[in-house]
Amino acid sequence: MKSPRSSEASLYELALSSERPLHPLQVSPTTFKSMLTAILDLLIEEHLPATLWLKFPKGDTWESEITRYCTAATAPYTLYTLGNSQGDLAEAATPASSGHLSHLDQVSDLTAAELAGLVDSPAADSPVLTHQPQPTSLNVAAQSQRVVLPLGTESQFKREYLLLVMTEEFCGLILAHRPRSVRPSKPDSSPPERPLWLEELSPNSDEDIERRHPLLAIYTFESDTICRVLEGIHQAIAPAEAPEAVRADLESLVKHWEEWVLTAANITPNTRIVGQLLAKQLQIQEEMWHSTAIYRRQAEIATGLQMENEELQNAIRLKDEFLKTVGQELRTPLATMKTALSLLNSPSLKPPQRQRYMDMLTHECDRQSSLITSVLELVQLENMDDTAVTQPLRLSDVVPGIVSTYQPLAQEKGILLAYTVPQDLPAVSCTVPWLRQILINLLHNGIKFTPKGGRVWVLAKLQGDYVQIEVRDTGIGIAAADIPKIFDRFYRVRQAGSGEDSGGAGLGLSIVQQLLLKCGGSISVKSKPGEGSTFNVLLPVYR
Structure with missing residues (x-):
């Protein structure tokens, strides 16, 4: 060189x-x-x-x-x-x-x-x-x-x-x-x-x-x-x-x-001194490695704690919002009931008006009872262990009984209620209470939003590793703007034409979604105003 x-x-x-x-x-x-x-x-x-x-x-x-x-x-x-x-x-x-x-x-x-x-x-x-x-x-x-x-x-x-x-x-x-080569091309830029x-x-x-x-x-x-x-x-x-x-x-x-x-x-x-120097360098490098490993573990722990803290704060925020909403929802029927009771004390009240106020009281009592029941169910679901044991269930053993329970209500409204569940469908992974609650909530909504002369029916078929349950109706349908929100807690769809909400607690579909998540299933919906709705439920085949 x-x-x-x-x-x-x-x-x-x-x-x-x-x-x-x-x-x-x-x-x-x-x-x-x-x-x-x-x-x-x-x-x-x-x-x-x-x-x-x-x-x-x-x-x-x-x-x-x-x-x-x-x-x-x-x-x-x-x-x-x-x-x-x-x-x-x-x-x-x-x-x-x-x-x-x-x-x-x-x-x-x-x-x-x-x-x-x-x-x-x-x-x-x-x-x-x-x-x-x-x-x-x-x-x-x-x-x-x-x-x-x-x-x-x-x-x-x-x-x-x-x-x-x-x-x-x-x-x-x-x-x-x-x-x-390590110099930046723009020295004035922020490092x-x-x-x-x-x-x-x-x-x-x-x-x-x-x-x-x-x-x-x-x-x-x-x-x-x-x-x-x-x-x-x-x-x-x-x-x-x-x-x-x-x-x-x-x-x-x-x-x-x-x-x-x-x-x-x-x-x-001096070879001894050079050896000492090499040993000291190795010792320092080992200490640096050890310190780096400690800092890395501390950083990982700190990151984990930060994520847990954020999750906890988010859970607290959601609880606060939930309690605030529950309070508002409970206060609404109470205010209506108080107004009806005040009007019933009027001496000049005619019998038809009295009956109307009595019906209002009954409706609001039912609404409050439904709200309290739904809130308790939702709280129970959230406190339930995610690893709850499911069992093999055949839809042909559960669906007919639930449909027959709602036949009187459907006949009273002039609605045709039917189901089609093949006997050879494989068993699904769920529990009897959960499956009953899922079908009851969906059938209740279908009958509630379907006018006289309409139809509500349940169809089941195998879809890959899942069994698909369709709950269809020819009811009033759901506006496109409402579909992304219908599974939110306390959300109630506005009825077409009147602008009024549909009544109820607004928790039924949210409970259905939570139950399906617990057993590894899912739910989706297709709907058009005036044409009806189809709720698609997927339940995993029991393995």
């Missing part, structure tokens, strides 16, 4: 041009951060003096990781931050908090090898990285430095993030690159909603792109690759961009930069 010129290439390109081919991994910002955390934790736990070069994405989450290391460090360190923002450059001239020096007055007279702790330092107070007894936090802070290395304005590192660590035990590099974990990594809306998309990452201990990256950093440093107070020290550091490269080339990784 042809090696690109370090002054023109990005760090990622330089790393890929190494003698041994590297295979970048596509990782999320969360995984990239876990890789950085593993190395920093290892430095802390193993009390390793280190020199670090880093360039992290902007944001409090990433800055807090640096602060955590500086606070918890158990051995001296020198931390070089690559940056070219005004804030970074201002930091280069200002002492950092907690005793971490940002200036370079202790660095300018030292070679890079001395700073790396791999040769003896001529000065006792220099930041050497050789092993020594574990210092106190105050001693670590006093012997450590945090330095900002300003980059040229045309830096190729804008879309790259890295952590390069140099210790006696190993020299390692984590380098991430954000490809140009999509991001997951919480990504929001935490990207609190600043200005850096959405940096953390919303996967990165291409390189993780290596190869000296050739690390040396190429160090050369790239060397070419990018721009001492002229630094504040005047530290410019001379930066120039001296750059002058001795070749020592860093030679040092990196001569470090042989």
Whole structure:
């Protein structure tokens, strides 16, 4: 592979041009951060003096990781931050908090090898990285430095993030690159909603792109690759961009930069430490997986609870509406009865008028009784277990008895009532009370809305895995606008011509529908005003 010129290439390109081919991994910002955390934790736990070069994405989450290391460090360190923002450059001239020096007055007279702790330092107070007894936090802070290395304005590192660590035990590099292809075509458009974990990594809306998309990452201990990256950093440093107070020290550091490269080339990784690093990375990944699994389960539980809560609220709302409607329906006949009773007390009331009011009282009492009965039936249905046991029933054993019960009423109105139920029909899955209630409600409506001289009849036939029962009449029919509503609770069809409702509780068809749902059946209707109606009931064949 042809090696690109370090002054023109990005760090990622330089790393890929190494003698041994590297295979970048596509990782999320969360995984990239876990890789950085593993190395920093290892430095802390193993009390390793280190020199670090880093360039992290902007944001409090990433800055807090640096602060955590500086606070918890158990051995001296020198931390070089690559940056070219005004804030970074201002930091280069200002002492950092907690005793971490940002200036370079202790660095300018030292070679890079001395700073790396791999040769003896001529000065006792220099930041050497050789092993020594574990210092106190105050001693670590006093012997450590945090330095900002300003980059040229045309830096190729804008879309790259890295952590390069140099210790006696190993020299390692984590380098991430954000490809140009992840940039949106319309930067001004509103970004999509991001997951919480990504929001935490990207609190600043200005850096959405940096953390919303996967990165291409390189993780290596190869000296050739690390040396190429160090050369790239060397070419990018721009001492002229630094504040005047530290410019001379930066120039001296750059002058001795070749020592860093030679040092990196001569470090042989300690297999024990590398093994520890691998184990720590696996541990962090396992913790991340475990946390993700917990969050996923919690999200599933929360979603389930939310759905249950919505169902409960909907049930409460329906109950409230039901009670309100029942109250209104009970009050209507009572008001009519009260009016009739008041008129019956009139001394000048003639016998025909008295009889009319008495009939009105009887009608309203029947209506209220029907309403109360229907409401109780409906409540009983709703409280019934959905897994109620059905039984095999033959229509030829049930239909004739119900039809004969309604023959007197039909004859009184001059209506022909008949049925056709083949004897060889298979048994249906239902219960006797349910089937009787279904047929009674449908026959009652058919006779009620069919004028004198009309017909009502029941037909049964096999329809696939169901037995179809048709209850037909030649009555007044149902308007097209009413058909979608006739199975609603308390809905009563307006009689054609009069505009008055049909009386009754308005619950009969709703009860029929609920009963059929309980046994796995269904009901539909076809009707035209003036031509009559056909109610089609499907009952499953008993298996």
